[in-house]
Amino acid sequence: MPSPHASSEPAPSRRARREAMAREEASGAARTQVIDVPGYEAPTPPRAVDERGADDAARRRRRIRKGIIIGLIVLLVAGAWLAVRALIVKSEVEAAQRVIEHVQDGGTLEVSVPILGEHAANAASVSVDPVWRIAEFIPWAGDNLRGVRLAAESLDVLTNKLAVPVLAARSGESQEPILQKLVPVIEDNGDKLTSLAADVAGIQQSGALIGPVRAGVEQVNQVMSIAGPLAEFGPELLGANGPRNYLLVFQNNAESVGLGGSAASQTLVRAEGGAIDITTQASSADYQEFVPVDVDVDQSAIDLYSDYLLHHINTSSSRPDFPTMAKITTAFWQRDIAPDQIDGVISIDPIALGKILVATGPIQLSTGDTMTSDNAVQLLLSDVYSRWNSYESPEIVDQFFASVAEQVFGKLSSGDFAPQAMASAVRDGINGGNILFWSANGDVQEQIADERVAGILPTDNEEETAVGVFFRDESASKIDYYMKSNIDVTQTCEANTSRFDVQTTLHLDIDQAAAEALPDYVKSGNPNWSPTTFRTQVYVYGPPGTTIESVAVEGEEVALKRDDVVDLGRPVAWFETYLNPSELAKVTATFVGEGEFGPLSLRSTPMVQATTGTLAGCE
Numbered sequence: 001m002p003s004p005h006a007s008s009e010p011a012p013s014r015r016a017r018r019e020a021m022a023r024e025e026a027s028g029a030a031r032t033q034v035i036d037v038p039g040y041e042a043p044t045p046p047r048a049v050d051e052r053g054a055d056d057a058a059r060r061r062r063r064i065r066k067g068i069i070i071g072l073i074v075l076l077v078a079g080a081w082l083a084v085r086a087l088i089v090k091s092e093v094e095a096a097q098r099v100i101e102h103v104q105d106g107g108t109l110e111v112s113v114p115i116l117g118e119h120a121a122n123a124a125s126v127s128v129d130p131v132w133r134i135a136e137f138i139p140w141a142g143d144n145l146r147g148v149r150l151a152a153e154s155l156d157v158l159t160n161k162l163a164v165p166v167l168a169a170r171s172g173e174s175q176e177p178i179l180q181k182l183v184p185v186i187e188d189n190g191d192k193l194t195s196l197a198a199d200v201a202g203i204q205q206s207g208a209l210i211g212p213v214r215a216g217v218e219q220v221n222q223v224m225s226i227a228g229p230l231a232e233f234g235p236e237l238l239g240a241n242g243p244r245n246y247l248l249v250f251q252n253n254a255e256s257v258g259l260g261g262s263a264a265s266q267t268l269v270r271a272e273g274g275a276i277d278i279t280t281q282a283s284s285a286d287y288q289e290f291v292p293v294d295v296d297v298d299q300s301a302i303d304l305y306s307d308y309l310l311h312h313i314n315t316s317s318s319r320p321d322f323p324t325m326a327k328i329t330t331a332f333w334q335r336d337i338a339p340d341q342i343d344g345v346i347s348i349d350p351i352a353l354g355k356i357l358v359a360t361g362p363i364q365l366s367t368g369d370t371m372t373s374d375n376a377v378q379l380l381l382s383d384v385y386s387r388w389n390s391y392e393s394p395e396i397v398d399q400f401f402a403s404v405a406e407q408v409f410g411k412l413s414s415g416d417f418a419p420q421a422m423a424s425a426v427r428d429g430i431n432g433g434n435i436l437f438w439s440a441n442g443d444v445q446e447q448i449a450d451e452r453v454a455g456i457l458p459t460d461n462e463e464e465t466a467v468g469v470f471f472r473d474e475s476a477s478k479i480d481y482y483m484k485s486n487i488d489v490t491q492t493c494e495a496n497t498s499r500f501d502v503q504t505t506l507h508l509d510i511d512q513a514a515a516e517a518l519p520d521y522v523k524s525g526n527p528n529w530s531p532t533t534f535r536t537q538v539y540v541y542g543p544p545g546t547t548i549e550s551v552a553v554e555g556e557e558v559a560l561k562r563d564d565v566v567d568l569g570r571p572v573a574w575f576e577t578y579l580n581p582s583e584l585a586k587v588t589a590t591f592v593g594e595g596e597f598g599p600l601s602l603r604s605t606p607m608v609q610a611t612t613g614t615l616a617g618c619e
Contacts, residue, residue, distance in 0.1 A: 088122070088123075089123045089126055089148055089152060092119045092120075092122040092123035092152075093119070093123050093148075093151070093152065093155075093216065095119045096116055096119040096120055096123065096155060099112050099115055099116040099119065100116065103116075103420060109163070109167060109419055109420060110167060113159060113163045113164055113167055114164065116159050116163075117156075117159040117160040117163070117164050120152065120155040120156040120158075120159045120160060121156050121160055123152035123155065123156070124149075124152040124153045124155070124156035126148070126149050126152060127149055127152070127153050132145060132149065133149075136149070140208045143203060143206040143208040143209060144208065144209055144210055144213045146203055147203045147204075147206070147209055147213045147214075147216070147217045148213060148216070150196065150199050150200050150203055150217070150220075151200070151216050151217055151220040153196060154196045154197075154200055154220050154223070154224050155220065157189060157192055157193060157196060158193075158223065158224075158227060161185075161188075161189045161192070162185060162186070162189060162193075162227075165185045166178075166181070166182055166185060169181035169182070169185075169415075170415050177274060177275050177276070177413045177414055177415070178413070178414060178415025179238055179271075179274035179275070179276060179413060179415075180273055180274035180275050181274070182238075182274060183234075183235050183238055183240050183273060183274040186230070186231055186234045186235050187235050187240065189231065190231040190232060190234075190235070193224075193227055193228055193231035193232075194228050194231055194232045196224060196228070197224040197225065197227060197228025197229075197231075198228065200217060200220055200221045200224045201221055201224070201225065203217060204217050204218060204221050229444075229447045229448070232447075233441070233443070233444045233447065236441065236444075237271070237343075237344070237439070237441075237444065238271050238273070238274045239270075239271035239272040239273055239274065239275075240273060240274070242272070243270055243271070243272040244270070244271045244272070244343040244344070245268060245269070245270055245271075245279075245340050245341055245342055245343050246268075246269045246270075246271065246342070246343060246344045246345065246346055247266055247267075247268060247269075247326075247329060247330060247333055247342050247344070247345045247346070248266065248267040248268075248269050248345075248346050248347075248348065248405070249263050249265070249266050249317075249325075249329055249345060249346070249347045249348075250263075250264070250265040250266070250267070250347075250348060250349070250401060250405070251263055251317060251347055251348070251349040252264050252265075252349070252350075252381065252478070253349050253350065253351060253381060253480065253481075253606060253607060253608045254381040254382070254478035254479075254480050254481040254522075254608060255314075255473050255477065255478050255479075255480060256471045256472065256473050256480040256483070256536070256605050256607060257314070257315055257317045257318055257471075257472050257473065257605075258305075258317045258318040258319055258320050258325075258470045258471075258472055258539075258605060259317040259318075259319075259320055259322060259325060259347070259433065259436065259455060259470075259605070260317060260347065260349050260433065260434065260436075260605065260606050261317070261349060261480075261606075262284075262314040262315070262317075263284075263313055263314055263315075263316050263317050263325070263329060263347075264283060264284045264313075264314055265281075265282075265283050265284075265398070265401045265405075266281070266282045266283070266313075266329065266333060266337075267280070267281045267282075267402075267405050268280040268281070268333070268337075268338075268340060269346075269409065275413070276409060276412070276413040278405065278406055278409060280337065280338060280340075281398075281402050281405070282333070282336075282337050283398045283401075284313055284314050285398075286336060286337060287313045287332050287336045287337075288335075288336055289311060289312055290311050290312075291311055292307060292310035292311040293310055293311070293328060293331035293332050293335055294331060295310060295327050295328050295331045297309065297310070297319075297324055297328075298567065300565050300566060300567035300568075300572075301319050301324065301567060303562070303565050303567075304319070304539065304562070304565055304567055304572060304574055305318040305319055305472070309328070310328060313328075313329060313332045315472070316328040316329050316332070317347075318472055319567070319568075320455075320457060320468055320470045320539075320541065320568070320603065321455065321456060321457065321568055322345075322347065322436045322437075322438055322454060322455025322456065323438050323445075323454075323455070323456065325345075325347070325438075325455075326344075326345035326438035327438075329345060330342045330345060342440065343439070343440050343441065344437065344438060344439045344440055344441075344444075345437070345438045346435075346436070346437050347435065347436040347437075347455075348429070348434065348435050349434045349606060350376055350377045350380040350381055351377060351429075351432065351434045351606055351608070352425070352428075352429035352432070352434035352435050353376050353380070353404075353408065354373050354374075354376035354377050355373065355424075355425035355428055355429055355434075356408065356417075356422065356425045356426070356429070357371065357372055357373040357376055358373045358421050358424075358425055359417040359418045359419075359421035359422035359424075359425050360408070360411040360412075360416065360417040360422075361417075363404075363407040363408065363411065364407065365400070365403045365404060365407065366399065366400075366403040367400055367403065371404065371407075377608060380401075380404070381478070381481050381608060382481050382522075384397060384400060385478060385519045385521045385522050386519055388400075389519065389520060389521065390521040430451075430452050430453045431452055432606055433452070433455070433603065433604075433605075433606045434606050435453060436453060436454070436455040437453050437454065437455075438454070438455070457541065457568050457570065457603060458544070459544060459568075459569055460544055460545075461543055461544060461545065461595075461596065461597045461598050462596075462598055463598050464598045464599055464600070464601040465491075465500075465543045465597040465598050465599065465600050465601065465617075466543065466601045466602070466603050467489050467500060467502055467540075467541065467542065467543060467600070467601070467602055467603070468539075468540070468541035468570070468602075468603045468604065469487050469502065469504050469538065469539070469540050469541070469602070469603075469604045469605075470538075470539045470541070470604065470605045471485070471506075471536055471537065471538055471539075471605045471607075472536070472537040472539070473534070473535075473536055474535045474536065474537060475524040475525065475526060475529060475530075475533075475534040475535050475536075476524060476525025476526060477522060477523055477524045477525060477530075477534060478521060478522040479508070479510075479515075479518075479522060479523075479524070479534045480536075480607065480608060481522070481608050482508060482509050482510040482609075483506060483507070483508055483509070483536070483607065483608070483609065484506070484507040484508075484509045484607075484609045484612075485504065485505065485506055485507070485604075485607055485609070485611045485612075486504070486505045486507075486611065486612045486613045487502070487503070487504050487505075487602060487604060487611055487612075487613035488501075488502075488503045488613050488614050488616075489501070489502050489503075489600055489602060489613070489614070489615050489616070490503075490614075490616045491597070491600055491616065491617045491618050492618065493618035496594050496595065497592065497593070497594050498546075498592070498593055498594075498597050498618065499549065499590060499591070499592045500542060500543060500546065500590065500591045500592070500593075501588065501589075501590050502540050502542075502588065502589050502590070502591070503586065503587075503588045504538055504540065504586070504587050504588075505584060505585070505586045506536060506538070506577060506579060506584065506585045506586075507583075507584045508534060508579040508580070508581055508582060508583055508584075509582070509609070510581050510582065511581055511582050512531075512532070512580070512581045512582070514581070515531045515532070515581040516531050518531060531581075532580055532581070533578055533579070533580055534578070534579050534580075535576065535577070535578050535579075536576075536577050536579065536585075537561075537574065537575070537576055537577075538574070538575040538576075538577060538587055539572055539573075539574050539575075540572065540573040540574075540575070540587070540589040541567070541568070541570045541571075541572050541603075542570055542571045542572070542573075542589065542591030542593075543570070543591060543593060543597065544569050544570055545593045545594075545595060546570075546571060546591040546592055546593030547571055547591065547592060547593065548563045548571045548573055548589060548590070548591055549590045549591060549592045550588075550589075550590045551563055551573050551575075551587070551588065551589050551590070552587070552588040553575065553585075553586070553587050553588075554585070554586040554587075555577060555579075555583070555584060555585035555586060556578070556579075556580070556583060556585075557577070557578035557585075558575065558576070558577045558578075558585045558586070558587060559575065559576050560573065560574070560575055560587075561574040561575060561576050562574045563589075571591060573587075573589035575587040599617060600615045600616075600617040601615070602615060
């Protein structure tokens with residue numbers, strides 16, 4: 001019997017089962033069908049997404065690897081290029097340095113400058129090298145590359161844009177004065193020189209410069225610090241923008257006065273377009289005496305030098321401040337000689353003139369004399385008084401000095417001199433205080449104010465601690481041709497305090513018999529003294545920020561006049577000495593102050609017999 005739980009329906013056949021499965025699959029497919037809707041993108045199955053991301057990442061990694069490889073290749077090539085360029089520049093600069101040393105040893109400029117110009121141009125070619133210029137932005141290394149490039153460019157411009165054209169102008173057949181030829185050359189290159197001078201001065205301040213680069217940049221900066229201002233103001237000073245008048249003052253060191261000597265001879269020089277001409281000449285006899293000129297000076301100057309500073313042109317150089325002297329001599333000229341516009345004042349003495357004659361060679365004077373570098377000082381400061389009695393024939397002496405001025409300026413304006421020797425002579429004259437310059441142009445005066453040529457005592461002790469010792473002969477004589485001087489400055493330091501001992505010795509190095517045989521104009525103008533007694537004032541200027549601690553004197557008749565005056569921002573000890581022939585006088589002033597003091601230096605009256613002495617600072 002069949003079971004009671006068994007189905008009464010028959011089992012489905014195989015075919016029925018297959019058909020049922022087909023219907024079920026078709027039904028499921030219908031349920032999962034994607035409707036095609038515009039703008040709709042069906043999602044990618046998870047496996048497809050993973051595969052595409054992996055491909056993109058691989059491609060990015062390949063691109064990065066290629067970029068790194070290419071970058072390394074570029075850096076290696078650029079580095080190799082810079083290394084090669086640096087070696088070339090180094091070689092060219094060293095070759096240029098050898099040429100410069102050859103010139104300094106006496107080599108001729110006409111032969112050396114073109115060779116120097118070739119090396120300078122090769123070295124300066126890095127200025128148009130894009131790789132080099134881009135590399136200048138690299139920290140640390142960039143400053144060194146920039147310093148090398150600026151030094152090379154400066155040398156190139158100085159040589160090929162200035163020196164080469166100037167030498168060509170000197171050797172040309174044109175009779176046009178050399179300075180007239182020089183003005184347009186300076187004007188054409190002025191902007192470039194001024195810009196380079198500023199850039200070189202700026203890069204010198206970088207702390208990243210390595211030793212050799214720093215040394216080279218500093219050497220170039222010494223030249224560019226002069227060339228830049230000359231390029232900027234030179235054409236203006238030489239009259240490129242209209243006539244310019246300069247008062248040339250001849251200081252006579254045989255009668256020592258402050259900045260040099262008695263300002264007894266003056267010449268008005270006119271510059272126009274580079275041409276220089278002498279227009280008027282005068283001497284002390286042409287000025288009113290005891291009638292002061294209207295110039296505003298500090299009361300401290302009057303306290304030290306009396307009103308003689310303002311009513312005798314001879315003593316206008318008493319105060320050791322050339323702007324003061326320049327304004328006084330200008331006022332004298334405009335009042336007593338002619339109401340000319342004065343654009344600047346130049347001071348020169350026979351000591352500087354003797355050095356200049358090394359460059360110009362001998363000059364022939366109207367008196368028939370041949371003046372050379374060897375006899376200039378003796379001829380101008382001694383022989384002239386032996387030949388002519390200046391009391392009886394002052395016009396002869398004036399004519400003599402006028403002839404000297406005319407001949408020297410003729411040589412200078414024509415370019416008839418050795419350039420390197422002239423540069424050396426002018427540099428030595430400026431450093432010795434024998435050549436001074438003041439400009440009525442405020443921009444020019446500001447530019448030179450810190451230079452020795454300006455004749456201004458430093459106002460602080462940052463760069464140097466300058467002590468000043470100045471003399472003024474008050475015997476109405478020319479006895480300082482025989483005066484010897486020695487100045488010893490000693491600094492002692494303790495904690496934050498410095499002490500400066502300044503000891504000055506004067507020695508009238510002539511015996512009584514020789515003094516009595518001197519020409520009348522050389523002996524003392526005071527009949528109660530001549531020829532046995534000569535009076536000299538000594539003014540000792542301490543460093544800024546110090547005070548006078550003590551003073552001392554040694555000698556037959558030596559005395560302290562004042563030690564309570566502060567002039568030009570400095571304490572001053574003023575002594576008075578009376579010397580008989582062969583006698584010595586010694587004065588000492590001690591100054592004390594706190595703070596930092598730069599290296600010691602000395603400013604003093606340029607004497608016929610060069611001042612000796614020592615400077616001993618703290619170690």
